[in-house]
Amino acid sequence: MRVPKSLLTAALTTAVLTLGLPAAATTAAASPHHPGHVDVLFIGAHPDDEAGNLATFGQWKENQHVTTGVITVTRGEGGGNAVGPEEGPALGLIREAEERRAVGMAGITDVHNLDKVDFYYTVSAPLSATVWNEQQTLEKIVRLVREIQPKVIVTMNPSPFPGQHGNHQEAGHLAIDAFYAAADPTAFSSQLSKERLNTWRTARIFSAGGAGSGPAGPSCAATFVPTDPTAQIFGVWTGTQSPAHRKSWAQIQRDASRQYLTQGFGTQPPTVSTDPTQLGCETFTQIDSRVPYDPHSTATSAMLQGATQPAPGGLPLGTEFSLTTSTFQVSPGRPFTVTAHFSPLPHAKVSLTLPAGWTATTTGATTFTVTPPATAAVSTRATIGGTLTSGRTSGTTARAVAVTAAVTATQQLLPQVADFQAWATKTGVPQLLGFVKPVLTLASGGSRPVAISVTNNSTSVQSGTVTPQLPAGFTADVPSKPYGNLAPGATGTVTFAVRNSDPSLPTANRGGVGGDYDYPITTSSSGASDTAHAALELVPTTTIPQASSTPTVDGSAEPGEYPGATLDLSRRWEGDACTSAADCSGSAQVSWSNDALYFLVHVTDDTLGKQVDPTDCKRHWRTDSVEITLDPRGTSENTSTTFKSGIFPVTSGGPACFERDADNHQGPGSDTAPGMQVAAKISSPYNGYTLEVKIPLADLPAAVDPAHLGMNILIYDSDTQDLTGQTRLAWSPFGGVQGDPYRWGVATVDGYTAPPGRPITPTPPVIPATAASSLDSPQSILQSATIGVPLAGGPAAARSRSAQTAFLRKDTVTALLAPTGAGTAHIFVYDPTHGTLASTTIAVSGAGVRTVRLPVTPAKITAQTRVLVAFDAGTSGTTSSALRIFRT
Structure with a gap:
């Protein structure tokens, strides 16, 4: 879990610097009485993102007396709900409560929600940045860092590796940007001049996780071998016993993780192994440090050196x-x-x-x-x-x-990877680059241009050749191509026409190594040659014929309705392996007629998962369902310009239902795809089902390119009655493929021409925009009133007190408010055991005393019950109050 000592001690220079003027200021020491101060701050995208690090944070609290807080950008409204029908803001408040219970087991009390919308699963950081208004969200995080003054920040991996949630990537981007911006007096300077905050220099920042391998057990921190030998990776063993809890921190973390019930975490086994050799380390990769530390240290507190405790020396x-x-x-x-x-x-x-x-x-x-x-x-x-x-x-x-060599070459990057490279370069963390393999997809048996960028890293003009040594089954128009007169620091491009010459090669994750057909790119220069590595991925292809007889959507095939090939849907991309074809497998046929696509999907299944209520026709991945994804132009960077529909074959009310999810217009099928039709036949006795689906091409966000329609068909299999899925199958299976349009299969719609005037540019996406507000969260208001940090990373209103007193008389709680100006008061009678007993929201036109009466059940009023008031002064900020209730 450290930089190998051999690399550091191979040779010691004799050069020494003697201090003249200081090159950096001393890191400020936060007062232990500073409102809301924590030593460590975790920054994530959703409730439960911190779940895998709670054993570390809990040990630090118990053994080093180090406090941790959490910033959660969203409340996870876009996630599933395994325990009820709630969605949107209501689900967000449930997930906040789950998060607070879970992190509380690790001694964490402060959770700051930023009120950004969890719009849907995406693998696109750029889309996340747009929806979250990146600069506004960064301003919130910088404000919180300056207010609560953490000495260590832990965040999520910002890299766009395949399947990595775009919200997670963006949370990492924001945390790293905030690490630098909070210390910069020119960044969000009004926080300094108007809000009276100070710059803050957090000592160290880490991303959770580390690339490498090693055995489990008490020595896992010392025996871990990083994939990159220069990576500074630290480990914390989860098998340490907690004297207070009388169990291992791995067990405490499991107990905490099971609190995230809406996300299905409650189905995890309740206990972990009691064999210490079976318990591993939580790993963390250092991104930057402003303070001294021991790169070799394997101590549990190694990440705290120079920050909350003195470094060795x-x-x-x-x-x-x-x-x-x-x-x-x-x-x-x-x-x-x-x-x-x-x-x-x-x-x-x-x-x-x-x-x-x-x-x-x-x-x-x-x-x-x-x-x-x-x-x-x-x-x-x-x-x-x-x-x-x-x-x-x-x-x-x-x-x-x-x-690096004098001249280096790189296969063209996917848009999201190029965006990450630009961000890392601009932010000043180039050490994060180079770990996402350049990958391009190619239709089985097809061809595409492959651009290779060539960069001159030397101080002289360079010329040479670029030679892609393609894997077996792939050919290029020529073996090598020259580049010439490339100026120092310049980048040029050479482009090859690459073809899959052997269409019998396996596609998707069955091809190559995990789906990657790896190959080297050799670049010569006047100095020496350099070798870079890249990969091609094959996606399946098919031709969609025109039906000679327009299909009737009734759940069965008639002659002439589906004359095309049968597509294999039995390949797994996530989840548990099928125990047999009878457990989970499937196939599909597709045709077109009258400006619509028709799908006949056969699913073999041994157990029917829980049937949702027709009013809960959403979040299809929770139980048995089929998803059909269409990229009309075959060029989408993310799913916001695609059509995706989730279809339940049966509901508790009887018939099949469908919705659109994580696409150009998410929502109920009747509203978002009015021409779509579905029908299902369920076998009896049950051994599977058949779905028939009509999707009018007018419902897609753009006109279909008949030569390059991106398409995938996915099966979700659940054998439980608790709305948790087990296995995911697809025609084009890759990890996280539902969010990666470039990895969907390619279909040719034979003989089809889009109607004149249908736009080829996708319509602007309709992105869910409603998020739970901290103003409507009693737990957030109580925290704000307790620690003095305003809600949702916003500024504090001019006056900190908006409520005066509260008392109970018979069955009514009366609160006296004393706002200092116009705004909106969100008022709750809240008890930690009984929850919200009463609530109201009132508009306030100006300063003065306001009397608010709320009917309650007196028996539920306890010594811990409070009247909570969150006063929203608009752009001027918020203030929160918590009033004891006096009985009269």
């Missing part, structure tokens, strides 16, 4: 020490600059630790010139270590660089 807590480099990509034999940033200390000196053969000389008060040897291996990463010494105390840090 004795430097005072709050000391800053870090390294930056003039470039992340360094070249053999080419010097670059390393700058040391540190707090003012008596007689401070800095020395560097470099890989063998690297040299360094001092070039200024805080800088070194470092030169890799001309023989340094390219396409590798190297670690530069630093040691800050002051008298008898010292501290260490580390920074990675990438050793």
Whole structure:
């Protein structure tokens, strides 16, 4: 879980820096009495995103007395509900309550919801950024960081690896941006000038998880081997026993995880193994640090070094020490600059630790010139270590660089990967790049242009060749192509026409390695050749014929209705493996007639999952269902420009029903696809069902390109009665494929022409925009009133007190309000045991005393019952109050 010591100690330079002027200010120490202060802040997208880290946060609280808080961008309104029919804001408030119960088991009391909408599952960070109004959300997070002053931030992996939720990616982007922006006086400066906040320099930031492998057991932190040897990955063993709870933290985390009932977590086994060797580590990857720490440490508290506890070596807590480099990509034999940033200390000196053969000389008060040897291996990463010494105390840090060839090549990136690369470069975290393999999809038996970008990393003009060594079954128009006269720092492009010459190759996740047909790209230059790696993925293809007899949607096929090929839907993309074809398998046939597509889907299934009520015809993945996805132009970056329908073959009310989900216009089928028809036949005795579906092409967000219609058909199988699915099958199966249009199959609609005038540009998406509000959450209001941090990451209203007193007389609670201006008061009588006993919302036109009476059941009023008032002053902010209730 650390930078290998061999990389840091291979050679020690003799160059040393002596402190002149400080290169960085000392990290501010938050007052323990600062309102809402926590030591560690987790930033996620949804309730339950922190679930996999609660064993760590709980241990820190119990053993190091380190407090943790949580920022949750949404309340998860777009998720499933395994326990009831609630959706939208009502579901969001339920999920907030689940989250508070779960994190409370790890000693966490503060959960800040930002009130952004959880619109639906997407793998697109750019779409998430748009829907959430990225800058507004960032402003909220920066405000909270400046208010509660965390010393460590933990967030989600921001990388767009396949299947990674776009909301999770965007939460990671926002957290990392906030780490830097909160310390920048020019970022959201009105928070400093008008709201009287101060900049805040969080000491360290991590993403949850780490790429690598290692055995479970008490030594899992020490035996973990990172995939990237320069990655600074730390581990916390979950098998540590909690004296207070008398169980392992792995068990406490399982208990907590089972609180997320709406998401089906309650079906997890209630107990974990009691064998310590079977319990693993929670891992975390360091993104940046402003303070000294031990990169080799495997202690449970290693991530807290320099932040909440002194780093090894004795430097005072709050000391800053870090390294930056003039470039992340360094070249053999080419010097670059390393700058040391540190707090003012008596007689401070800095020395560097470099890989063998690297040299360094001092070039200024805080800088070194470092030169890799001309023989340094390219396409590798190297670690530069630093040691800050002051008298008898010292501290260490580390920074990675990438050793690159004079000229490098990269297969063209998917749009979401290119967006991530631009963000990481702009934000200054290039070390996060290079871990998402460049992948392009290709229709089985088809061809496509493949562009390869060529970058000159040297200081001289370069010329050479690019040679993609394609895997067996793929060919290019020519073996190699030249590039020439590429200026230093410039990027050019060479394009190959690539064809799948062997259409018998397996498609989707059955092809290559996990779906990837990997291949190297060799680029020559005047220096030496470089090899990059990329992959092609094959998606299945079919031809949709015109029906000679327009299908009647009745759940069965008649002659002439479906003359085309039968598509295999029995390939798994997520969930448990089918125990047999009788457990879960399927096939489909597709045809077209009169500007509509027709689908006949046969599903073999041994157990019918829970039947939803017709009024609950939504979130189809919870039980037995079929999903049909259509990308009309075959070019969508995310599903907001596609058509996706989830179809339940049977409901508790009898007939099949359908809805649209996570697409251009999510909602009830009758509203969003008025021409669509479905019919089902359920076998008796039950061994499966047949669905027949008509989808008018006019219901799609754009005219169909008959030569390149993106299409997938997915089966969701559930054998339970608790609305939790087990297995997911598809025609084109990849992990997370429901959100990845580029990985859907390709269909040719034979003989079809779209009607004149139908637009080829997709209509703007209709994205759900209604989120639960903290103003309507008694738990959020009580927290705000208790710790003094305004609701939802917003500003504080001018006056902090909007309520005066409350008393109970007979069956009525009377509250006296004293607002200082116009706004809206959200008022609750709330008891921790009984929940909301009464509530109302009133508009206030100006300052003055207001009397509000709320009828209650007196027997439910306890010593813990409070009148909660959240006063919303609009753009001026909010203020929250919690009033004891006096009996009269």
